[in-house]
Amino acid sequence: MKFIRWFLGRVILLLNFVFSPSGVKRSAQAQQEVDAKAQSLALYQFEACPFCVKVRRALKRQSVNIELRDAKNNPTHRAELEAGGGKVKVPCLRIEKGDQVEWMYESSDIVAYLEKEFA
């Protein structure tokens, strides 16, 4: 079972690599603004999780560069996710808004948020 999961994960990563979406092109200034806004975001994720791949593809499509935090292999990131979001479930987008932090679960909600903010 573990092997099958591992194998399927590799297939997903390969397909994602082969059919990688192209990112939107912006002027240098517009991209700088996007990069600045993206500083307030971080994605907690597992490398081969299909829902995480879906969100990473949306980020790539929108040319949004955010920090990816591995919640599977990095115990610090895993603990942050559990403490902040309340559960170790990925993907989870951490959104900093001033003093407040929102933890957004559900890949579809995250993709909709990215499209609203950056498309």
Ligand SMILES: N[C@@H](CCC(=O)N[C@@H](CS)C(=O)NCC(=O)O)C(=O)O
């Ligand atoms: N409906 C969720 C599904 C997310 C999901 O099932 N993620 C798995 C990894 S692929 C997970 O975090 N499993 C750990 C758990 O549920 O405790 C989404 O679209 O984001």
